[in-house]
Amino acid sequence: MILISPSVLASDFSALGQEAARMEACGADWLHLDVMDGHFVPNISFGAPVIRAIRPCAGLKFDVHLMISEPLRYIEDFVKAGADRITFHIESDSPAAETIEKIRACGCEAGLSVKPGTPAEAVFPYLETLDMVLVMTVEPGFGGQSFMPDMMGKLRALRAECSRRGLAVDLQVDGGIGAKTVETAAAAGANVFVAGSAVFGAADPAAVIADLRAKATAAFPE
Ligand code: DX5
Ligand code: ZN
Numbered sequence: 001m002i003l004i005s006p007s008v009l010a011s012d013f014s015a016l017g018q019e020a021a022r023m024e025a026c027g028a029d030w031l032h033l034d035v036m037d038g039h040f041v042p043n044i045s046f047g048a049p050v051i052r053a054i055r056p057c058a059g060l061k062f063d064v065h066l067m068i069s070e071p072l073r074y075i076e077d078f079v080k081a082g083a084d085r086i087t088f089h090i091e092s093d094s095p096a097a098e099t100i101e102k103i104r105a106c107g108c109e110a111g112l113s114v115k116p117g118t119p120a121e122a123v124f125p126y127l128e129t130l131d132m133v134l135v136m137t138v139e140p141g142f143g144g145q146s147f148m149p150d151m152m153g154k155l156r157a158l159r160a161e162c163s164r165r166g167l168a169v170d171l172q173v174d175g176g177i178g179a180k181t182v183e184t185a186a187a188a189g190a191n192v193f194v195a196g197s198a199v200f201g202a203a204d205p206a207a208v209i210a211d212l213r214a215k216a217t218a219a220f221p222e
Contacts, residue, residue, distance in 0.1 A: 007032040028199075048074065066087065071092050100129050109131040132171070134172040148176070173194065185216075
């Protein structure tokens, strides 16, 4: 299933609750929440208390992307704040298997992400326990960067491996996704598309979300 997850990193932080509600009204499937600790990535965004504050403002699935050094320490906080799916990085300091187990034990869905320098094969041992793999298409840390087409081989490898094992794992792309890049990512096997600046920077976000969904649906293999 093709899903569009706007990233609030590009939204108006003085009105996050309204921005979340606006995305729901614009037809977004999920809401992407980028948590950065200034250590795993060279930027600081927001944490669990902010997510908790905007949780009542929208019924969208909260897709929380943890760009933090020690995700395992904070899983419970993010689940309590209202996360529906938590994605963390395999390059973090937390053990992947234990962190996935913790997320699931808390009743949440689990995603595992790879930075541009990490091969797809790094997440292969965990596929059976995951709801999603996030292939970063920029270096994590900032919105508004250029999409890296070199990452498409990782999506193809992951899609092939999931099919081989009969697994229905979501493949998410994040970074530089917009009208010009969404088809490339969908053709390589991505089915969940994070878009920050392309959606929030648009005069008509509903039209952009519909366009991204239509382009991805047409380009997705099968
Ligand atoms: C980058 C974040 C992204 C970011 C995407 O570290 O993980 O979610 O908000 O922003 P755009 O769509 O503007 O590249
Ligand atoms: Zn993100």
